[in-house]
Amino acid sequence: MTDYDSTGVRCMMLRGGTSRGLFFEAADLPARTEERDDLLLRLMGTPDPRQIDGLGGSTSLTSKVAVISRSEHPAADIDYLFLQLGVDEPTVSDRQNCGNILAGVGPFAVERGLVPVSGDDTSVRIRMVNSDSVAVASFATPQGRVEYRGDVTISGVPGTASPVILGFTDTEGSATGRLLPTGQVRDSIDGIDVTCVDNGMPVVLAMAGSFGLTGYESHPELSEDQPLLDRIDAFRRKAGQLMGLGDPAGTSVPKTVLLAPPRDGGQLSTRSFIPVQPHTSVGVLAAISVVTGMLLPGAVGHELTADWPTSRIDVEHPTGHLLVDVVVEDGAVVRSGVVRTARKLFDGVAFPRAGSPRE
Ligand code: NQM
Secondary structure, eight states: OOOHHHHOEEEEEEEETTEEEEEEEGGGSOSSHHHHHHHHHHHHTOSOTTOTTSSOOSSGGGSEEEEEEEOOSTTOSEEEEEEEEOSSSOOEEOSOOOHHHHHHHHHHHHHTTSSOOOTTEEEEEEEETTTTEEEEEEEEOGGGSOOOOOSBOOTTSOSOBOEEEEEESSOBTTTTSSSSTTSSSOEEETTEEEEEEEBSSEEEEEEGGGGTOOSOOOHHHHHTOHHHHHHHHHHHHHHHHHTTOOOOTTSOOSEEEEEEOOSSSSSEEEEEESSSSBOSSOOHHHHHHHHHHHTSTTSTTGGGGTTOOSSEEEEEETTEEEEEEEEEETTEEEEEEEEEEEEEEEEEEEOOOSSOTTO
16 A cells, blocks of 8 residues: 555646646546545645645635546546545535636646647547546647647736637536526526526526625625625525535535626626635636526526627636637537636645644
């Protein structure tokens, strides 16, 4: 049996989109789920709000893990299991995907020699194990190496980097099994009109006004409003039940997204809660799910879509914009995609802190 405390674990840290995660080859981690999760929590420094004795960055956006292996699925090259770790609670959840961390998966697979490079641009077919759906990531690989430098800017990340283009084929009903998990395009929770939708991420949509908000509040304004966060928590728990997700306590889905008309040249404004703390920007698959939901006649916010372009939708969020490519026809998703960037931050051996994370 490997003594990870003394050998450490081979690990790469990458920024994927506006998130940061620890990337592992599955074979480098314990095979037993409980042992694996215990090790990951100790590496991340969870539970501790500062994660001072681990590699996490004190937020859910920097407490993420990707477990990668070659795929046996005929439509995929790589399997990607996403795990969301808690920060101050010792939780590890496989209930959601993460489209931001996904941006680092193709580059990681090339770095580790798990897929061949194919000329100046490599495409990797990635099975998102959490939802058993496939995404294709395309990125530059001149001279057989991943190119991280480039001229693409994404809101929420300083500087520029090389693009990673993500295309999704079959994300409908990721965790819930259905694009409209309640079977209806509109429901009511605590007297508030909502649309529950899952095109890669289970989200509950409501107008910001129905929470007494403008929908343009800053991240600190939202994160410091404890009564609002308590209300969001109770609200998303009810939404989770309606969506067939059971009791969402301790899991990271569903997310709540509050909508408002655009005010910065985009097509809509969003404030997301993941699942209780506000997001500094917006999740990739969350944004895709929001846009998909709004495009359905009868959905909350559908009236905002009247003059939307046919595909590229500009989603405003607290720190900028996220452009998603979503096409819906006759209530079904034809395609969805997004442009992200990624960067390798370190490659080496990580050492877990001692003790049990659950004591
Ligand atoms: O929705 C955060 C993130 C995410 C998820 C979260 C994401 C997605 O920004 O695909 O990217 O929802 O907890 O990394």
